[in-house]
Amino acid sequence: VALVMRGVAEKETVVVEEKQIDTELDRIAQRYDDKETKARIYAPEYREYTEQMLKNRKVIELLRGIVVR
DSSP, rough: OOOHHHHHHHHHOOOOOHHHHHHHHHHHHTTTOOOOOHHHHSSSEEEEEEOOOOOEEEEEEHHHHHHHH
């Protein structure tokens, strides 16, 4: 499924803006008080994960729009 999602995102040029990633990371970080956890949330690896998650959401929205038509 992940390969198909990535393929659709690439073919349809689904892009996630840096601001969207920042907003999502900030939203997640608000749930935690300790600095160590917040540092992990803002780590490059988690940022990449968050970008892919947001991209997957956009692909699902795109596919829903195609199916609902």
